[in-house]
Amino acid sequence: MVYSVKTYNNINKIGLEKLGNAFQIDGDKADNPDAYIIRSENLHGVTLPSNLKAIARAGAGTNNIPIDEATAAGIVVFNTPGANANAVKEAVLTSLFLSARDYFSATTWANTLSGADVSKQIEAGKSQFAGTEIAGKTLGIIGLGAIGARIANDARRLGMNVLGYDPYVSIETAWSISSHVKRVNDLKEIFSQSDYITIHVPLTPDTKDTFNSAAFAQMKKGATLINFARAELVDNAALFEALEAGVVKRYITDFGTEELLNKDGITVFPHVGGSTEEAELNCAIMASKTIRQFLDTGEITNSVNFPNMHQVLDAPYRITLINKNVPNMVAKISTAVSEQNINIDNIINRSKGDFAYTILDLDETDKSKIDALVTTFEADANIVKVRVIKGQ
Template structure:
């Protein structure tokens, strides 16, 4: 069986080779594909084709994807957490160093000099860019996932004191965080104690406006804020007031808006934190591997709208079901299988919110019976999408 994949944006071609020989990329079937692989393409106004089963975002954020709409249609949305983590980590650490020594302003100043006495002018004016060292300063890291954990660990190695805040940190991430990082349970401790604060959390109703007037009121004068996560985590009006009073010494962000441009002590980068050749390759590889795994086995890993579901496929046939998370759904699935006198080799059901995902492995070689069962599932009001996968 050949699966069709439509790509948007410039997806690394070497990474796409991970799809293997059973996938057609941007070919004749691309108008009604099985899957999308995208980067920054905005899909909010896109009409999803009927055949679309999966969307893989080659990156961590999925704000450009209408996740709720996809879920209702039984489309699994994947991201690639950690694939560009090292690139963003290096960008944040570079930002800390650049701001500590004010290198960007120093470069701008020196390039405006002219005349035969430029060396003398430099010596006379360089004191304004003396700056400070980061060793001994305190860094607050909000969000200790793949990116935040790396920043926390490396900042400690550079001699900084590090505070970390993340009430939802995974067990896997926690194992990777140095014991030298002071874990705090209240954001106030970050705001009150840190010379530098960097944020690495997704944009949600709870995190929107994390940096607001109340937050800035807790900070010591001369704090540097670094935002390589999402623009909306910072309330700009409150930020401008904090810059005016000197509470915030510098704001560095990877998300440019018109009101941030050409503002004193605001440094804006053109959303390039994760844009290295290595990161783009890693994202493409992970996205391709995720899509291949899902299409060939039905397993879900790194989905933002459906639970993680893994099960070795050893039965003749596997049916995957995206179903509404309603009472007795597993019992009704089992009953339907029993009605066709088919034996269940293995079944796993996991829920997330209003929907659930089921892997149903069947010890049955009669394809006609399997097809009838699939048809029955497709007729159910509580089942959104049905797929049949042949075992090896």
């Protein structure tokens, strides 16, 4: 079977090669493809094609995807956590150095000079850009995922004292973080003790405006705030007041809005934190692999709206179901299979929120029985999407 994949935002072509020969990229079926692979394309307000089974975001954030709408339509949404983590880590470390030494102002000033005695002018005026060192300073990290954990470890190696806050950190990530990084249980400790703060959490109703007036009121005077996560994590009105009061010395962000531009103490980058050649390739590879795995086998890895599901496909047929998470669904599925006199080789059913995903492997070679079973499933109002995958 040949699958159709529609891409947006110049996905790395070498990475797309991981889809394999059974995938047609931006081909004849691009208007109604089996899958999307996107980067920054905004899908909110866009009608999702009826044939669409999956969306892969070549990056970690999925705020540009209508997750609830996709889930209700039986579309599995993937991201690529960690694929651009090193790139963002390096961008944050660069921001630490830029803030400590104010190299932007220094180079801007140097380029205003002229005349035969430029070297003397530089020597006379350089003291205004003396800056500080980051060694011995305290860095507070909010969010200890793939990016935050890397920053924590490298900042420690640079001689910083590191505080980390993340009530949801995974066991795997926790093991990767240096024992010298102090885990704290209250954001107030991050705010009150940190010379530098960097945030790496998704945007949710709970994290929106993490940095608000109350947060800035608890902050150590003269702190630098670095935001390479999401613009809405910072309340700009409260930020401006904190800058005016000297609570925040500098705000560095990768998310520019008009109100942030050309303001003292604010450095805006054009959303390039994860945009290295290596990161774009890694994201494209991971997105392509997850889409290929899902369409070929029905297995799910790195989905944001459905649970991870893995099961070796060695039955003649596999049916995958996306269904509403209501009582007795597994029993109804099993009964429908039994009524077709089909033996179940294996079944997995896991839920996430209001929906569930089922992998149903069937020890049956009669395609007419499989087709009749599919018809039964499609007639069930609680089953949103049905797929049939032929075994090897």
